Amino acid sequence: MKKNLFGLLGLSTSLIFPATSLFAQQTKRPNVIFILADDIGYGDLSCNGEKTIHTPNVEKLASRGVRFTDAHAVAATSTPSRYSMLTGHYSWRRDDTGIAAGNAGMIIRPEQTTLADMFKSSGYATGAIGKWHLGLGDKTGTQDWNGFITPGLKDIGFDYSYIMAATGDRVPCVFVENQRVVNLDPNDPIEVSYEKPFPGEPLGKDHPELLTVLKPSVNHGHNQAIVNGISRIGFMKGGKSALWKDENIADSITSKAISFIENNKNHPFFLYFATNDAHVPRVPNPRFVGKSGMGARGDAILEFDWSVGEIMKTLEKLGLAENTLIVLTSDNGPVVDDGYQDRAVELLGKHRPWGPYRGGKYSNFEAGTRIPFIVSWPGKTKTGVSNALVSQIDLFASLSSLVGQKKKEGVAPDSQDYLNTFLGKTKKGRKYVIEQAGALSVSTSDWKYITPNNGPAYNKLTNTELGNSKEPQLYNLKTDRGEKVNVAAQNFQKVEELKVILEKEKALNPKYVPVVK
Known part of the structure; x- marks a missing residue:
């Protein structure tokens, strides 16, 4: 059971x-x-x-x-x-x-x-x-x-x-x-590794001429095993008949x-x-x-x-x-x-x-x-x-x-x-949601608080603003849904209110440690 x-x-x-x-x-x-x-x-x-x-x-x-x-x-x-x-x-x-x-x-x-x-x-x-x-x-x-x-x-x-x-x-x-x-095909067994390549298997970083379908962007890591003219993350050998198209x-x-x-x-x-x-x-x-x-x-x-x-x-x-x-x-x-x-x-x-x-x-x-x-x-x-x-x-x-x-x-x-x-029978939703990226944040329908952290502010590889900052961030989602103006300094009480919610959530359930035999 x-x-x-x-x-x-x-x-x-x-x-x-x-x-x-x-x-x-x-x-x-x-x-x-x-x-x-x-x-x-x-x-x-x-x-x-x-x-x-x-x-x-x-x-x-x-x-x-x-x-x-x-x-x-x-x-x-x-x-x-x-x-x-x-x-x-x-x-x-x-x-x-x-x-x-x-x-x-x-x-x-x-x-x-x-x-x-x-x-x-x-x-x-x-x-x-x-x-x-x-x-x-x-x-x-x-x-x-x-x-x-x-x-x-x-x-x-x-x-x-x-x-x-x-x-x-x-x-x-x-x-x-x-x-x-x-x-x-049992005569062509699969081998997979995320640590080291297999001898004789070409890699995207070494054989760009084999990348006939897509080439990786610079420094993204998609330059390893080649499958169907596309280089991927990780190393693979065998299983040719099983490869997807x-x-x-x-x-x-x-x-x-x-x-x-x-x-x-x-x-x-x-x-x-x-x-x-x-x-x-x-x-x-x-x-x-x-x-x-x-x-x-x-x-x-x-x-x-x-x-x-x-x-x-x-x-x-x-x-x-x-x-x-x-x-x-x-x-x-x-x-x-x-x-x-x-x-x-x-x-x-x-x-x-x-x-x-x-x-x-x-x-x-x-x-x-x-x-x-x-x-x-x-x-x-x-x-x-x-x-x-x-x-x-x-x-x-x-x-x-x-x-x-x-x-x-x-x-x-x-x-x-x-x-x-x-089911649309009521418009009553959650009082708040908890979200996870580089940090934890808590949002109501009106406000969003992002916890301070040491993560990078910007991902250059994907050209994405990550929203990390060493300073607390608070945005009024009703008037500023694009989160352009951090109003944490002007709304200390709201910041504290959302911090309390987050701390209560953290303490609500025990940390789960999975069973691995």
């Missing part, structure tokens, strides 16, 4: 008990789909008011549900953001949730309870398809890429999985289905998502569908190339919109659309140049991926964590726009409430029930 997240701390080891609610009694259990974009910002979708790009399928989804304008990821980078969303546990309570290497051990440990566990215990079929980036196996560098990789996603509640082990720019560049590498990633994961829906059409399911768009390296399918007028990044956003449309068409064809709740969001804010010469900056034009906000991926400023967020359930969500302050951390508790489950002590300890807010 799985141990609870805080089992080691002497708390309850129960998972979650079924609870009877009026909502659960009156409503047929809905299917639930997460559509998680990668590095797509608030301003990258036309439903949020950006006129330079058109994402019609996302617009259609938003027209059927609630579009949130003040929604936040927990962190401004992928691994900690995804960890928090799937566990209802703040990533900053741990020391090992930074951006994971391609051969990282599992960040979410089998003794923890995940959203997938919750749905599975409620009788749902569960699936994870697409980008994972939360580690596999027990410890870093110990995975058996040529056999059964354990622990894996089945150990944290997913019945089915078809995933990229990490990201498109990190080896191994293979799909892993139900904890085995897809299309692997970058231009087909969206097609591959979308077709697997459609198959999962079709295979589970007769009983409730939870699908975590995490796309690769618009993460680097951006190599959209040829049918999208040139369509956005903004180069590969813009084309990748159109490819994401296509994936959304394919999911929606499948639900409609199977008669499932009316009984499926879809959450569409992104893992963090946008980044334009993130390591490859894809002309994303040059071709950006008037497009503003960050919308009216400051910063982006990696940043403490608003654009780092203020993300697109749509909840659509035809006939059940009150359609329109909500300015309620919401956080991805609360999806766990809210969806537990949706299916009539009562969250027990120690499970998803930072997640709160905002189901009625997510």
